[in-house]
Amino acid sequence: MCGIVGLFIKNQALESQLGALVAPMLSEMTERGPDSAGIAVYRNPQENGCKITVLAQHQDFDWGALEATISNHFSLRDITVTRNHAVLSLDSEIDDVQVWMRDNWSDLSITSAGTNIEIFKGKGNPAEFIDQFDIKSMTGTHALGHTRMATESAITTEHSHPFSTGQDLCLVHNGSLSNHNRLRETLRKKGVHFKTDNDSEVAAGYLSWRLSEGDDLDQALNHAIEDLDGFYTFAIGTRDGFAVMRDPIGCKPAIMAETDDWAAMSSEYRAIATLPGAENARIWEPEPTQIYSWKRS
Template sequence: MCGIVGLFIKNPEMEKDLGKHLSGMLIEMSERGPDSAGVAIYHDPVPAGSAKLTVLAPDEDYSWHELHDGLKHVFGDDAEVIHHRDQAVIKVAASPALAQNWIQESHPELRVNGAGEVIEIFKDKGSPADFIDNFGLEDYSGTHALGHTRMATESAITTEHSHPFSTGLDLCLVHNGSLSNHNRLRQELRKKGISFETDNDSEVAAGYLAWRMQEGDSLDEALQNGLKDLDGFYTFAVGTDDGFAVVVDPIGCKPAVMAETDDWAAMASEFRAIATLPGVENARIWEPVPTRIYSWHRG
């Protein structure tokens, strides 16, 4: 069991409250996932040609100052490091690929959890309520976000095993379910050059989608191919720079509810997460049909 939530703001006036609404949704999904929590928030894009990375350090005492000095030296004085506990958002005037390569080579102790121009990914062990407090989640503004509360069933409870998983620039995946062919698929994807840091099945799904999109698939095509190649039960929500997509496996036994008003569109494992949103009493509410891909994009 796990809980997943997604919120896409349509009314710009609500963007300032994205974090508050996302937090309310995550709290409702605490019972589905008390082990760890994570979010991908899309907000405050860096200028074109710049990069925004979210990195995870080995511990909270990490020397962020040293990293900041290194970044300024290599990428210029306007490099930024904004840290929360053992995680930080880095902004530099360089392409995401260049920035990511530099981090991996100069600071191999850091794990890059997210990369692009908009996305910020935070995740941690522990209850969703603690996570919300520790990362000041309620104060975030933004256009859309995904969240996950994890009840671990097939691999360890660590920050690295927590969702969301990055699947490419400004892309991420949250997953409720379990995959049965992830070991074989992980081996095959490694041969194709996709790297994995954990034995988590959801990371394999993320790696699979990343590989398909590297091969030229659109997000919808990658998800369509996933329906053939990923064996198991799942509800996936995939965040993109301008929206998110939801798909449920052909058997469709993992839950998902969607709702939409003029102000927002939302998905969650259960309605009670959506019940926290303003104007929900007038929302159109439905369950996704298995294998059909639902997506919202900024116009």
């Protein structure tokens, strides 16, 4: 039992309040997932080059050593450290940086890569996570969050959602997949890299692969209905979009709402109720296998 939230800002005047709006939503999901929390936020787009978020295993990681070493190989524009995470902004090719990081810094995990996305994860109570990473001050266009109750793997930061396996794509998931081990091996042969044994990372990897094969997001999700076995509610973020889909049975809870200012989803309505104007929003339960999506113009 986990909690997921997603918020897509339609009114650009509210982008400065993204964190202040999504933080209470995430906090409301504490009872569904007290073990760990994570958030993907889309903000500060890089017009050239890329940005990569990395996670250290220990709080006392030597970020200065990383900065000095990576500067010798790539054009590092900036490094912003928050606790055991750092966002690297580079004027370099994203694939080259990721390969180099995997080969040379095994004690770091790449949580996200792209031009817009940043992903932060932490163990423990979601309220502590919100404060530690100052979520309320974050700006941006859209965000997805997850609170986790570990039932199939250890409580580790690496197993926390969101998962990102492609450029600017992330996924949060409530449910379980029954064929993720077999699918993981198939995707590895197609060049998809995985960092954990979590089934949600397989779902993210599957979507990334479908997009790399030429699908748009709706097409990739339609293929997922055919190829992913299990019970799930997915919320997906892309560089300029946000989507939600449930499995054919639709047994995992989900609620959605929309106003002229925002579109939102959560595992429970009480998270959406924290948003301004929620009392006047159009509110509905997403239908099984139907794809609901929004995209910035």
